[in-house]
Amino acid sequence: MPGFLREHSWSLAFSVLLHAALAAAFLVAALITVNKTLPTVLPLPVDGVVVDSQVLSAAQKTLTDRAEQEAARAKAAADARAAAEAAVKEKAAADQKQAQDEADAQAKAKVAAQVSAAKSAAAAEQARADDAKKRAAEADQAAAAKRAQDAQRAEDAKRAEQQKREAEAKAADDAKKAADQRAKSEREAELKRQLAEEERVSAVQSGPLRDQYIAQLQNRIQRAWIRPPSARVGLDCLVQVTQVAGGEVTSAQVTQCNGDTAARQSIENAVYRASPLPSPPDPALFMKTFSFRFHPDQ
């Protein structure tokens, strides 16, 4: 529905406005022409059902005729104004052209006189210069030809050299660009791979495999802990475990413990007895360092 409204908003607005205008027209016409015949009609612009259709069409016709007459009057006035303005403009343009033409003619005559004088002086000078130039040119021609020949050869060699260098540079450049592109692609691929791996690791670390790994560690440590008599309810000890790949325990350190020496010792021993610890179902779950918390509940 909102889609429909959006799509047809202009048409709807137009339609509404048209209806409103018509209704307003009806009202005006009714007030003017049928005031006596319809004393009970309420001045509600949209309450059209109680209006007589004949009265309506008559009112509409009157309104339309009046609008046409007014438009015709306005057009005639506008046309007259436009004609007057056009006449003024034409006259101004004609005056301006005449003045311009006169100025142009005077300037042209002056320039023609100057050019004519300069031309004759230049012709004489040119004749002298041409003569001298011709002799000099003939003398230099042989030498110039040779120089040109040498220059051409040098130029050719230089160009060849240049082309070679450019080709080499271009090749190097192309190679570098290709390498850069390759490296970039590789970096992007690596980044993508890392991201994917991180996502996978993150998924694994919060997924069922993690629970499975914890269960494995539980099983192993539960069988390994020989609980001394002093390890009663209320004991609460944290042991930090370091393992290497393969699960071998390299250190077990009781970090916090409210138990006696025997309890601490039993806990460290439990970790060593449990070594090697089970391998995680996914390598992403392997932790070099983690903790067991011993706190018997009965």
Place this chain on the structure above:
Amino acid sequence: MKKLLSHVALIVCVALGASAHADFVVEVTRGQSEAIPLAVVPFAPPELNAASFDVAQLVSDDLARSGRFKPMDRKDMIEQPHTGANITFDDWKRLNSDYIVVGNMTTDGADHFTIRYELYNVLTRQSLLAFQITSNRPGLRSAGHQIADAVFEKILGIKGAFSTRIAYISVLGRLPNKNYQLMVADADGENARIVMQSREPLMSPAWSPDGSALAYVSFEQRLPSIYVQTLKTGERRRVSAHAGVNQAPAWSPDGKKLAMVLSTREGNLDVYIMDMATQALTRITDDPGIDTEPQWSKDGQSLYFTSDRAGGPQIYKVGIHPGDKPRRLTFQGSYSARSRVSPDESQLAFVTQEEGAFRIATMDLRGGHSDMQVLTKGRFDASPSYAPNGAVIIYATRDKGRGVLALVSADGRVQQLLAPSEGEMQEPAWGPF
């Protein structure tokens, strides 16, 4: 060895998310109560052991008897180091030995022995003990018990009771030539010696708190009387010979009073307390039923006793002050008698009747109601008595038709018969440290 592995459940709580790695904590809420594997390597070459005494074997046997340790068989030892420097820890770890005791016994040829011993944690390679004991030949057994005590305490955190003694009654012969002997022996049943013997029954030995004397009941004058005998001197003194019954003596924790059972002329038994210095009596129970077998609470302010006031025998506790009312403790089964309180008063051991048999049971005294736990499986198990460290209970039972003494760990896991001596062994009482 019977091995009861407790069910183990581990609760794991882990934080999820990226920080989980650093916070990875596996929570351990239960463990095993199995015996700890250890090795006690011989302290001396076989010739010297044979010529003197195999101390290491005694240490190993003591630890095994406690139920807390599982000593390695000598024939499984791939090497026999005598000092810590010679221990190849990896080998012993492969042999699944958590601890190792090594020692070196030397003699100067005369009756003088020196034992240097060390205890190591095989798993951590830490040295835990390093001591030296000197002894003459007869003292080597005692030296072994001392070493076992030290090892036991170092590893478990509770005092060993291997150097303590037990008292018991041994009955030899048949009527009319019966002979009753009051015996005292080492905790392992060895070194037994006669304290008192009589052709008339001897009963109910009870240790004084300092271990210097025994109180017991003797029928030597046809009627039961209570005697106190000093062990060192053998001097004995009759402390109660009232008309009727004089039985079940029990020393107060301070050693100044003796709780006992006396009877009225009508034969009604009640519990009394006698001041040892003045012999003045205080009546504690006053009930038409039988009240007997008193036992002191740790603080000396109450007595546990057996009474049939509710029908069958059950265990009650009563304060020793006038007006204190007895409170019933046992409700399971129709028969609960002959109670003994563990040294820390956390537990009560008593005899219960189950499947028509008499067995040793325990009940937790801490907190609210606790179910009793039946520890033994015999038919005539009687007279439980706690070791002073509370870890083991000694009791009388029958084996192959004769009365013997047996041990059961306070948690019921380990049971062993004590090496029987001749005669019927009855009424063991474990002495103090």
